[in-house]
Amino acid sequence: MAALLLYLTRHSYLHKGQSWELIVVVPVVYTLFISLGVLGPSEVEVSSICEERKMNVAHGLAWSFYVGYLQLVLPSLGKSIDSFRASHRNSFWGQGPQKLLILIPLNTNISHKLEDEDNYIQFYDSLPNSQLDRAGIQGRVYKHSVYRVQDENGKAHDCAVEYATPLLTLYRMSQDRRAGFGESERRQQVLLFYRTLQDILEQSQECRNRYRLILLKDEHQDDPHFLSKTILKHLEQQNKEEFCVNPAAPQQETKNPVQMGDWHNPEEISREPTLMISLERPQPLRGPVEDTDIHYRAT
Structure with a gap:
């Protein structure tokens, strides 16, 4: 130029x-x-850059995890949890919105049993299985594990929690030279997987309010109860998101009536709103009258 x-x-x-x-x-x-x-950059250059940086790997894994698993099981998660709570009277399941907790560790350090990482976490039972006909497999079974998480005071909390299984693929690929990326590239792939999956789920009507993504960082790996503390923190936030919308009784609403000067009418506050229709004929509009001695009464 x-x-x-x-x-x-x-x-x-x-x-x-x-x-x-x-x-x-x-x-x-x-x-x-x-x-x-x-x-x-042109489309070819963008594709070449994504291929060199292995950006398509995490993007494809996130979509595969959503289309092949989450989109199938999350819509029926509420019914499975209700059935589980009905059959387990001794369960310590909270009253907040029930969601599937999906763990996404940055280092892809995934244990097949959560109790191996934290002794405050114990396997309790499994949710009722979901069976779907998928890709030629008749009655393919999808299941979720329920874990009992204990806090520092010994109180137990039940929840459905699991790792994002595509992270196992990323870990295996980082151990294979043919994949072409090491530990630093693997961390970038995990972050890209997390952001992509979050964007997909936020726009999904079927999965809304049925999941919670938990990104696990490496700062507290020396804490033997880091995993249980993280899960309990998210459960506490999850319970705070529940808002009761049950209408209160009229007697409860009239305890603090609204007062305007010397007038107050509790019944007007607690009464359900109604549509009032006047049967009188409409009157013609009157022009402004400059007379301060006229008092208008409310009709």
């Missing part, structure tokens, strides 16, 4: 000794073209 501008303006600039203005003109024009997308 500098050479082209120099060639086109050589008669005007070089004659007057103003060729230094190209130093200002070229960056300004280049920045303008970049902002307008004229000099942006």
